[in-house]
Amino acid sequence: MTSSAHYLINGESDNWLSPLDRGVAYGDGVFRTLKVNHGLPVAWAPHYQKLEQDCSALGIVCPGPDILLADIERLFTPDEEAVAKIIVTRGIGPRGYAVPPAASPTRIVIREAFPQYPSINYDQGVNLHLCQLRLSHQPRLAGIKHLNRLENVLARSEWSDPSIAEGLLLDEDGLVVACTMSNLFARFGKTVVTPVLDKCGVAGITRQRIIDNVQNMGYQPEIRQLHLDQLMQADEIIICNSLFGAWQVRSLNNRVWLPQDLASHIRTILQE
Amino acid sequence: MTSSAHYLINGESDNWLSPLDRGVAYGDGVFRTLKVNHGLPVAWAPHYQKLEQDCSALGIVCPGPDILLADIERLFTPDEEAVAKIIVTRGIGPRGYAVPPAASPTRIVIREAFPQYPSINYDQGVNLHLCQLRLSHQPRLAGIKHLNRLENVLARSEWSDPSIAEGLLLDEDGLVVACTMSNLFARFGKTVVTPVLDKCGVAGITRQRIIDNVQNMGYQPEIRQLHLDQLMQADEIIICNSLFGAWQVRSLNNRVWLPQDLASHIRTILQE
Numbered sequence: 001m002t003s004s005a006h007y008l009i010n011g012e013s014d015n016w017l018s019p020l021d022r023g024v025a026y027g028d029g030v031f032r033t034l035k036v037n038h039g040l041p042v043a044w045a046p047h048y049q050k051l052e053q054d055c056s057a058l059g060i061v062c063p064g065p066d067i068l069l070a071d072i073e074r075l076f077t078p079d080e081e082a083v084a085k086i087i088v089t090r091g092i093g094p095r096g097y098a099v100p101p102a103a104s105p106t107r108i109v110i111r112e113a114f115p116q117y118p119s120i121n122y123d124q125g126v127n128l129h130l131c132q133l134r135l136s137h138q139p140r141l142a143g144i145k146h147l148n149r150l151e152n153v154l155a156r157s158e159w160s161d162p163s164i165a166e167g168l169l170l171d172e173d174g175l176v177v178a179c180t181m182s183n184l185f186a187r188f189g190k191t192v193v194t195p196v197l198d199k200c201g202v203a204g205i206t207r208q209r210i211i212d213n214v215q216n217m218g219y220q221p222e223i224r225q226l227h228l229d230q231l232m233q234a235d236e237i238i239i240c241n242s243l244f245g246a247w248q249v250r251s252l253n254n255r256v257w258l259p260q261d262l263a264s265h266i267r268t269i270l271q272e
Numbered sequence: 273m274t275s276s277a278h279y280l281i282n283g284e285s286d287n288w289l290s291p292l293d294r295g296v297a298y299g300d301g302v303f304r305t306l307k308v309n310h311g312l313p314v315a316w317a318p319h320y321q322k323l324e325q326d327c328s329a330l331g332i333v334c335p336g337p338d339i340l341l342a343d344i345e346r347l348f349t350p351d352e353e354a355v356a357k358i359i360v361t362r363g364i365g366p367r368g369y370a371v372p373p374a375a376s377p378t379r380i381v382i383r384e385a386f387p388q389y390p391s392i393n394y395d396q397g398v399n400l401h402l403c404q405l406r407l408s409h410q411p412r413l414a415g416i417k418h419l420n421r422l423e424n425v426l427a428r429s430e431w432s433d434p435s436i437a438e439g440l441l442l443d444e445d446g447l448v449v450a451c452t453m454s455n456l457f458a459r460f461g462k463t464v465v466t467p468v469l470d471k472c473g474v475a476g477i478t479r480q481r482i483i484d485n486v487q488n489m490g491y492q493p494e495i496r497q498l499h500l501d502q503l504m505q506a507d508e509i510i511i512c513n514s515l516f517g518a519w520q521v522r523s524l525n526n527r528v529w530l531p532q533d534l535a536s537h538i539r540t541i542l543q544e
Contacts, residue, residue, distance in 0.1 A: 007291050007292075009291060016288025016289060016290065016291070017288060017289040017290065017291050017293070017296060018288065018289065019279050019281060019288070019289050019359065019380045019382060020279075020382065021289070021296065022425075023296040024289060024293065024295040024296040024299075024301075024359065024361070024380075024419065025303075025359070025419070025421075026299070026419065026420075026421035026422065026424070026425050027296075027298070027299030027419055027420050027421060027422055028421075028422060028425050029296075031297075033367070058422070058425075058426075059429070083367065085367060087291065087296065087297070089296070094384070095305070095355065095357060095382075095384050096428075096453070097421065097424045097425050097427075097428035097429075097452055097453060098428050098429070099425065099428075099429050108291045108296075110291060110292065110367075112366070112367050133412055136408035136409050136410040137408050137409070137444055138408040138423065140405055140423075140426055141422060141423075141426075146422055147296065147297070147298065147299055147422075148298075148299050148420035148421070148422045149297075149298035149299060149300075149369065149420070150298065150299055150300060150330070150413060150418055150419075150420045151410065151412075151413075152298070152369045153294075153298050153300050153330075153369050153371065154330075154412055154413075155369075156368075156369035156370050156371070157331070157370070157371050172409055180369055181368070181369060200408075
């Protein structure tokens, strides 16, 4: 099932994880998923910055960038396109929610094969499922890519049809948040809107890179509340993450959008 | 830090946890914490029933009771009072939120020393901190003792004063839910109220045992919404869990309650 995976725990290849690690006890940690090209992590600077911010939000000391880059160098060969998953937990602790003052963070770097995405996702766009599960509001955790991801697991289990690439998530007020493993943009004319993520959702670095660059493409970025009925009126919908880049949404909730140019423009920008 | 801890993973003492386990990746699992007296788990029937219910709510196949009891028998000696923590995760899986159809659950049984609770907690009651963190509403996960516990970790980190035993948690609407590691009852005359847990919180088995038995003690149990200002008018407040049993609340939010009898009555009932 995971025969292609290899990993280092605190830099050691023969390490395993302690069942007393707070990562498993409480999901007390954060993670990143990134593309590695020819042994080099893509968009490393924003990925590391976000990892550090997320660690800081939970009061976890983030391992230094050189330590993580050394792990990546050891795990990945220069001749492949692969995925790195980095997990940083608060470390091993005694039973109980109180944060151990002397906890030493656990860092895990996992190498996995790059997914074989269908080419139709890039050419024609993807079909979205509208998830029944509504994301809960927790401002203290909103935006952080932490290890408490049962909502995503439950949402992803709502469909098994392989022609559906992603699931759209609304929050408990019915506002659009994101998809289960990607962020979302909606184009209205020359304005490109992405939902504000102050109550739930993960603020991915590809989302931020698009916000930062879309003006150079002639569009105005806007971060605001987005209702489902507004989303359904969009000229174009794009979903994005660090692995597939950007895909246009082809269908959602009985509406179909014909292929347009924004997703491929964004992919070009993301490759620079 | 945890030198007294010993554990079995899938029944093996020399096992460690895979970093690819969905328990750490997503907090995709459930747990129990219970008292073990002379090698025998206390209130095993309700603990196992709840473990099975919680597994079922997430679509995880629960290990059979005999398998878990055999683990406990191997880990615990007949001459001690100790704590068993049981974790069941969905098991190892490839990257991605989709539930692997062939995932085989991971079971972890950990032995820890029984906590040395201050005797004043039993004699005089405990002081509660009113947590700033508000619990989010997720009806799909409410009541389940799952591994997504960052809210509890954040709430517990709000105080370090050792004279404060617990923190009271309100939900996003300001309703009383529970404490960080215990459930709560408020007595009004002959009625004993505990908050309804259909939007958040953990429905502990000690809470259920008290609901089931309080009528024999001459009280009427009531499960309903409870506002903080109502709670502050209670004749008596009790918190409970499987380890300490029941403690009266001595102080909360500038009100002090003198020691009364309900907590010790409940402890007697729980020992039967």
